[in-house]
Amino acid sequence: MLALKPFALPFSAGGRARLNQLEPRGYTRLGAGIRHAGEILKADAGTPNRLLLVLSDGFPYDDGYEGHYAEADARKALEELRSQGLACLCLSIGTSTPSDALQRVFGSASHAHAPALSSLSPRMDELLLAALRELAAPRPRSAAVTAFVT
Numbered sequence: 030m031l032a033l034k035p036f037a038l039p040f041s042a043g044g045r046a047r048l049n050q051l052e053p054r055g056y057t058r059l060g061a062g063i064r065h066a067g068e069i070l071k072a073d074a075g076t077p078n079r080l081l082l083v084l085s086d087g088f089p090y091d092d093g094y095e096g097h098y099a100e101a102d103a104r105k106a107l108e109e110l111r112s113q114g115l116a117c118l119c120l121s122i123g124t125s126t127p128s129d130a131l132q133r134v135f136g137s138a139s140h141a142h143a144p145a146l147s148s149l150s151p152r153m154d155e156l157l158l159a160a161l162r163e164l165a166a167p168r169p170r171s172a173a174v175t176a177f178v179t
Contacts, residue, residue, distance in 0.1 A: 030062050036073045059089035060102035067110045080116040080161055086124035087131040104136035111164065118160040122146050139163060
């Protein structure tokens with residue numbers, strides 16, 4: 030898991046530069062990464078309103094961690110976060126992952142898909158607030174907040 034900005038540091042030009050330099054690399058056990066990030070939020074966030082922002086291609090894959098098993102594990106990790114009072118927004122940027130696969134992976138978590146981050150930038154406040162509101166207003170498991178930008 031790559032830490033771009035620890036809680037103790039302000040979001041400065043260095044943090045923005047690290048964010049701008051992000052590139053896909055390697056494989057991911059997405060469920061494990063989500064669980065680990067959730068533990069960091071619970072321990073270090075210092076606020077009752079916690080939101081995990083997941084940047085992903087929506088394709089959980091590693092040796093022995095693939096297909097429906099990997100999708101179900103990532104979806105279960107997101108459900109676990111929500112049941113523990115943590116909101117989550119998943120952004121899938123610049124990927125060719127089909128929307129039905131994104132729905133299978135992200136399940137009930139809020140998620141948005143776009144060809145570039147600049148496509149989502151004007152709507153980030155709306156997306157972040159919608160993810161936080163989900164914690165305040167539980168809904169049926171099958172429903173989801175989804176945004177697709179072209």
